[in-house]
Amino acid sequence: MKSRPSSDRYFIDIANVVATRTTCLRHAVGAVLARDQQILATGYNGAPSGTEHCLDIGCIRIRENIPSGKNHEKCRAVHAEQNAIIQAAIHGVSIAGATLYCTHQPCILCAKMLINSGIKRIVFEHAYPDTDTLDILKEAGVTIETITSDTL
Secondary structure, eight states, X not given: OOOOOOHHXXXXXXXXXXXXXXXXXXXXXXXXXXXXXXXXXXXXXXXXXXXXXXXXXXXXXXXXXXXXXXXXXXXXXXXXXXXXXXXXXXXXXXXXXXXXXXXXXXXXXXXXXXXXXXXXXXXXXEOOSOHHHHHHHHHTTOEEEEOOTTOO
């Protein structure tokens, strides 16, 4: 008998599919905002609408050898979490009380946006070299969970 994936696994799997749309050369990140078992918005990392993609013009962070987790402002891409928040706002969808499912742990900039957006829980698959993020999320009372690739 086939086992049914948990809701967390289901939404993380969707986040991984969303990540396939990335235009970033370094990390394919996907995000899903969900509440009450319903998808509210999705996002992936890539250049702002109407601008050239890193896939086409190259990555400044690679050219300048900027390590992951540092100098976020040098990145051309809008992060997946930011794009999910933006999509919800554009479509008038409240995300207060929602859960973020993300392929990667949010960075500190996204964490602050998620806190102020009313996100109550974050589930991610891959760690990110930004330890301050976990501290500020815990301080704000956001539940943080890591899901592994073998978690149903």
